[in-house]
Each structure stands twice: as structure tokens, then as C-alpha cells.
Amino acid sequence: MDFKYVPSTCPYCGNGCGVNLVVKDGKVVGLSPWHRNPVNEGKVCIRGNKPYEFVNSPDRIMAPLVKKGDKFEEVSWEDAYKEIAAAFKAVKGDAIGVVASARNSNEDSFVLKHFASDVLKTANIDYCGRRCNADAVKGLTDAFGNGATTNSLADLEQAKAILIVGANPLEENPLAGRRVIIAKQNGAKIIVADSRNTATAKLADIHITCNPGTGVALVNGIITAIIKAGKENKDYIAKHTKDFEKAKAAAAACTPEAVAKAAGISADVVTQVAEIFASTQPAAVVTSAGAGAGDLIRALANLQMVTGNVGKAGAGVNLLRGKSNAQGAADVGAVPGEGGLTVPAMIDAAAAGKIKALYVVGENIASAGPHVADALAKLDFLVVQDLFMTATAAKANVVLPSASFAERDGTVTNAERRVQRVRKAIEPIGSSKPDWQIISEIAKAMGHEKDFAFKDAEAIFNEIAKTVPAYAGITYAKLEKPEAVQWPAAGGVFGTQILYTDKFGTKDGKAAFAAVEYKAVEAAGGEFPFAAAAVWPMGTLSAHTSSIIREWPVPRVEINKDDAKALGILDGSFVKVTGKAGSITLTADVTKDIKKGVVGLPANVGAAVKLEKSTGGN
Known part of the structure; x- marks a missing residue:
């Protein structure tokens, strides 16, 4: 029996908790919190306790898929690359959009940024955090x-x-x-x-x-x-x-x-x-x-x-931060170049027929609302790289299987600027590959082999340290200890814990006040009588983690008990929630723990909404 612990970083929120993956005979079978890690000191939450469940999910995409008619067919990596290369070469740079993910490693996003600018010749790259970061x-x-x-x-x-x-x-x-x-x-x-x-x-x-x-x-x-x-x-x-x-x-x-x-x-x-x-x-x-x-x-x-x-x-x-590498994605440049489009702008451009092709790596942008799904349907070509068949992947022409965090090396940067290692614990499941490797191989298929001949993730990080000033002086060797390094490294082993103890990072060293005026949001009333409060949504990883699904089996809308009584809505019943951005049907969570006149929503359908009683109920 082969048994080992592999230290890594939790793939969920931006806290960057240290974890040890428990590996038995080549499979991740458990998790032990990393007690020496200064972020979590040996504690984990429900999400961080069970990430191996989504790693081992039977729903993982196991091979490249190409859509033939209305169905996907498994193909070889070579055939998938040929199809992608031909489609991307047929589209001008400003008509292509690239979407990165705040869950991908720094290495993935760095390579994707250069693929967008050097191969696709587009400034239209942004990461999914644009909606919230x-x-x-x-x-x-x-x-x-x-x-x-x-x-x-x-x-x-x-x-x-x-x-x-x-x-x-x-x-x-x-x-x-x-x-x-x-x-x-x-x-x-x-x-x-x-x-x-x-x-x-x-x-x-x-x-x-x-x-x-x-x-x-x-x-x-x-x-x-x-x-x-x-x-x-x-x-x-x-x-x-x-x-x-x-x-x-x-x-x-x-x-x-x-x-x-x-x-x-x-x-x-x-x-x-x-x-x-x-x-x-x-x-x-x-x-x-x-x-x-x-x-x-x-x-x-x-x-x-x-x-x-x-x-x-x-x-x-x-x-x-809501995602494990929301900080790092921005740090390494997965943001629009000069004149480039943000994710929302790319969606609008796709809807208008100006963006013809989209390359989405590790993000389910269709979850943002029905308007995104409609825009994706107008594309000539869509490539999605992910672990699971998400709503976005289902609309793709080509779907490529990504390796999970347990199957690759790399780094992520948490909310407190701590650059930490993600370490390969097992071999990639199925024929999945690390995202940076897939991106590099597409680049090679498009005739750019020399510029994307990376030996491994560490070689990519060494390039990051050369080109991103905040990461200067950081190496994989310096990230071996659980304290890792908080950027800027400033020559110290563990970097900088508190910013601006002496002066600010502005040109003149002074912080700048802003003239911030309060702008009232869309008021509840009339057709839409309830104000909508954002509730943490369940994402792709949680939806494929059985322990989390047992706790939260369905998305719910929180409704004040007095409001629910007035509308005849029962706890556990179905409720149609409608706003200016669309509609969604959710299960009612009737509670005293929300202000009267406000509803808690895990989806964005508008700042003000109306509720309509549906069926069912306890």
C-alpha cells in the first residue's frame, strides 16, 4: 500500500487555507488540515474539509469532446487541437474573447494572458472576478x-x-x-x-x-x-x-x-x-x-x-475573496489589455455579433443569468476548459478536460497576498491535463511552439517573478514552508505582512481620498416590491461535493416570515422570483432572519424583484 500526505492549498475561497491531501494507492481519499499554516492553523470549513469529493466525482470530464450536431463525441487531443486551431485562425483578434478563472493557478492565468496577446492577438482577456472583483x-x-x-x-x-x-x-x-x-x-x-x-x-x-x-x-x-x-x-x-x-x-x-x-x-x-x-x-x-x-x-x-x-x-x-486565486489572476495580468473588453462587455459584444469566438478556461459564465446563455448561443465558436459539464460547457463546440488542483503543481495567491503552493498529489484523472499545458499545446498547434515550450509549472512561475514586480524574489523554494511569502517579498523570507507602514504605493507616497457620492440603487416598489440582498451562491465545485449537497441540496430564496404569510408562501415551497434581468424558480426559506421587504437571493435577477407563489411546501 502506498500512503502519503501532500501539502497543498484549499481550492475554494480566497482565504488560502493550508491542507494536506491524504493519498492512498494513487487516489485522494481524505484531507488533514495543515496545522502549521498561519492562515487556518489546522482548521477547515465544510468546503475545505471535503474537496477530494469533487476530485473523485464520476461527473468529471474524462476526455476532449467535440460537438457533432446536438451531441458531444470523444476525440483525441490532437483532433481537438486541430479543430480549435482552425477556428481561432479564422477569426480576427478583436473578434475573439478569452475568459480566465479566479480558481486557476497563477501559472495557468499567466500562460493564458500571453496566449491571448501573442497568439490570438486580442486584448479581450478578463477573469471571472470582473463581476465581483x-x-x-x-x-x-x-x-x-x-x-x-x-x-x-x-x-x-x-x-x-x-x-x-x-x-x-x-x-x-x-x-x-x-x-x-x-x-x-x-x-x-x-x-x-x-x-x-x-x-x-x-x-x-x-x-x-x-x-x-x-x-x-x-x-x-x-x-x-x-x-x-x-x-x-x-x-x-x-x-x-x-x-x-x-x-x-x-x-x-x-x-x-x-x-x-x-x-x-x-x-x-x-x-x-x-x-x-x-x-x-x-x-x-x-x-x-x-x-x-x-x-x-x-x-x-x-x-x-x-x-x-x-x-x-x-x-x-x-x-x-470568494475564489482561491482572485488576487493572483489580477496580479499576473488576466485583465483586459489596452482597448480590451471586460467579461460583461464581451458578453454584450457576443450578443451583438461582434465577438465571434470565445475561449473560457475554468469558469461557468452562463451562471450569471439567462442573458449570458443567449449571448453564447450567437457565437460561431466556443471552447470551454473545465472539470465538469457546466451550463457554459454544454453550449461549447469543443470541451477540454482540466486537471483538478490535486493533479497539478502551481501557485495561488490568497486575499492577504500570500503566494502559496498547490502540489500535485495524484496523476490527472482520465486524460485531463493542467490548464497551462492545454493552453501551450493549443499555441503549438497554431504555430507558436517556441514561445510556449514550458518545462513545468515552476518554469512558468520563474517568468512571473521576472515580469510581475510584486512577485520579484519569490521562488518555489521560498514557498516550501507553510508561511509561504506575502507579496511584495521585499527581500524577506516571508514577505510583507502589513502594507503602508511607512508610505503608500502611489507615485507621491500619499493615499488619495475619493469624492464618493451615494447613488441610490433601484428602489423596490410597484411591480417589484422586494429589495434583493445577495446570498453566497453554490458554484461548480460545491455542486459536485456530496457532503455539501447533503447540507444544501437546493438553492433557496430567503423570505421574511411576515412577507411569506401575506403572499401565502410556505417554507419549502417553490417560488418564482422575477426582476428586470430575468426570472428564476427557487425553494422558499421562510425565516425571521431577514428584514421585512427584503429577500435573499443566490442569483442576480435585479436589485428589486417580485415573488410569485408556485407549488409544493411543507
Whole structure:
């Protein structure tokens, strides 16, 4: 019997928890948390505990598939490459789009970026995080100079106050949520803004049940109240920032009374939180890339500059990530080149007939809504590279089987900028291959063999370290220990734990305030009487993990018990949810843990929706 432990990194959220894959006779049969890893310290959540289940799923794509009529047929890799090469050569660069994934390794995304620019001659490359990461990354870049979390996750334990808005870490990023629990045990005041009474909200000392989409109003209101009380950190603002007056003027309309009206809360709570943040050091803010709007990130950055809560432990802007390599994909350049299209723009261009071919690597973009599926149907050619036959893959002309995280080497970069190893534990299942290898072989089939002759993943990473400044000095050898390296490496073994302790990453070394104005979202009322609050959706990996399916067998819409009673909707019944972006039928979760007039949705059909009773029920 061959038995071994292989250290790796969890493939789910952006925490980057360390895990040891348990391998018996060439098969991953279990998982043991990596106790020395500083991210999770030997703990894992339900997702991180069972990733071997999707690795061993019988639903894995085992061989290349080419669509013949309405059905897929297995073909050889060579035949699949010939078909792809011929189709891509027939399309001009600006008519081709490339979609990367925030779950792929840094090596995969780096090679894909160069394939897009050097082989396809297109600037139209973007990663799936565009829907939830891009504005947040740009917001942090504009404010501080780097599009990344300012602090280490462990720093949260040292905070004396934590404001959580646009995130639900105890359920979405549980090992980050653990740090919030420890902070509370250490005496920190926990403030949560959420229309849902989530597990995180139940931990809070102050739960602000604000309406969905009003986070900017709330944060601006806190800033305005601090300034009105004369408690802004004047010394910090003068020495380390610029454009304060612009931010002050833009936020001024958000008085506690105005915020109370927009958010559906008490004006007193805005003043209360302002008093806590103005008088407490250090204080941290926690949000997620899934919060979407860059305005919220800029408002939170403004708050931290107003109070001087940047560049120290227990402070900063802590941006949680939903996917394992959301940070790394942006770092290595899987973003549009000059004049290139974002993912949403590519979808619109496909719908208009301007994008003729699309290459999607490791992402189910059709899950974004029916409009995406309609756009994909108008393409002349679609290639999808994935582990499973997703809704996107089902529409493809060619489907290529990717190796899972357990079947390849590489690196991923977590939300706190920690570059960590993913190590090959078993041979690829079926005839699947690592994504970087597939991309390189397509390039060779298109006559670009010399530029894509990578020996292995490490050779690719060495190129990344040469071309991406933040990764300079990092090598696989330096990533062997569980602490790995947080970029920028700065010559140190374990890199940089806290950014901006001395100066910011901007040209002049100063942080830039932003004039962030609150823009009201689509109001609920009339045809669409309910406001929609985003709920963490179940993705491709979870849908093929049996332990998770047993816990959450179907997607659900959360409805306040009083609203459900008025509509005659029973818990467990089917409900049709309709918004301006489309409709979806979900199972009702009738609960007291959501604000009246708000529904929790794991799908985007609009900011305001209507509910229609369907069949069934407990």
C-alpha cells in the first residue's frame, strides 16, 4: 500500500487555507488540515474539509469532446487541437474573447494572458472576478496604490473595533470569520451592516439592518458624523493623504438623518458607530469583493484614512475573496489589455455579433443569468476548459478536460497576498491535463511552439517573478514552508505582512481620498416590491461535493416570515422570483432572519424583484 500526505492549498475561497491531501494507492481519499499554516492553523470549513469529493466525482470530464450536431463525441487531443486551431485562425483578434478563472493557478492565468496577446492577438482577456472583483481592486489601487488587502487576516484578532459591511465572513470565508470571533473574545466591538441576520450578524455588538445597496450611504454617514464632531485624525490626514476636502464635501449629504431614511435604520446608530470608530484604535473594516461596487471600497478606504487606521496591525481595509486565486489572476495580468473588453462587455459584444469566438478556461459564465446563455448561443465558436459539464460547457463546440488542483503543481495567491503552493498529489484523472499545458499545446498547434515550450509549472512561475514586480524574489523554494511569502517579498523570507507602514504605493507616497457620492440603487416598489440582498451562491465545485449537497441540496430564496404569510408562501415551497434581468424558480426559506421587504437571493435577477407563489411546501 502506498500512503502519503501532500501539502497543498484549499481550492475554494480566497482565504488560502493550508491542507494536506491524504493519498492512498494513487487516489485522494481524505484531507488533514495543515496545522502549521498561519492562515487556518489546522482548521477547515465544510468546503475545505471535503474537496477530494469533487476530485473523485464520476461527473468529471474524462476526455476532449467535440460537438457533432446536438451531441458531444470523444476525440483525441490532437483532433481537438486541430479543430480549435482552425477556428481561432479564422477569426480576427478583436473578434475573439478569452475568459480566465479566479480558481486557476497563477501559472495557468499567466500562460493564458500571453496566449491571448501573442497568439490570438486580442486584448479581450478578463477573469471571472470582473463581476465581483474588478471595481474593488481598482478602488484600492486608486486609494492606496495596490489593489489588495492591506493587512494579514491574523491582524483582525488585534482590532479593537471591526466594521463588517458587504460581507458575511462566518459563512462565506469561515477562517477569516474565526479571526473576528477571536477579536470579539479579546474585547473588540463588532459592527455588522446587513439586511440579513446572518451568523456574522448574530455575533455583532451592533447589527445595522440596512437596506441592500445602502452601504455607501452608511459609511459616508459615519465619516460625516466623525468630521462634524471634529474627531477626524487631522495629523494623519495632513501627513499621509491628499484630497480630503473633496471626500468631505461628497460625503456631506449623508447626514445621519439622510442615511436613516435611505437605509431604513435609526439615525442614532450612525452616530453611535461614528463615536466608536473615532475613539478606537486600531479599528478594521471588512468587506468582500462580492460587495461589487468600487464606491463602497473607496468609501471604506476614506473612513480608514479619516481615522488613521492604515499601516498598522488590527486596522486597514480587509477585502475578502470568494475564489482561491482572485488576487493572483489580477496580479499576473488576466485583465483586459489596452482597448480590451471586460467579461460583461464581451458578453454584450457576443450578443451583438461582434465577438465571434470565445475561449473560457475554468469558469461557468452562463451562471450569471439567462442573458449570458443567449449571448453564447450567437457565437460561431466556443471552447470551454473545465472539470465538469457546466451550463457554459454544454453550449461549447469543443470541451477540454482540466486537471483538478490535486493533479497539478502551481501557485495561488490568497486575499492577504500570500503566494502559496498547490502540489500535485495524484496523476490527472482520465486524460485531463493542467490548464497551462492545454493552453501551450493549443499555441503549438497554431504555430507558436517556441514561445510556449514550458518545462513545468515552476518554469512558468520563474517568468512571473521576472515580469510581475510584486512577485520579484519569490521562488518555489521560498514557498516550501507553510508561511509561504506575502507579496511584495521585499527581500524577506516571508514577505510583507502589513502594507503602508511607512508610505503608500502611489507615485507621491500619499493615499488619495475619493469624492464618493451615494447613488441610490433601484428602489423596490410597484411591480417589484422586494429589495434583493445577495446570498453566497453554490458554484461548480460545491455542486459536485456530496457532503455539501447533503447540507444544501437546493438553492433557496430567503423570505421574511411576515412577507411569506401575506403572499401565502410556505417554507419549502417553490417560488418564482422575477426582476428586470430575468426570472428564476427557487425553494422558499421562510425565516425571521431577514428584514421585512427584503429577500435573499443566490442569483442576480435585479436589485428589486417580485415573488410569485408556485407549488409544493411543507
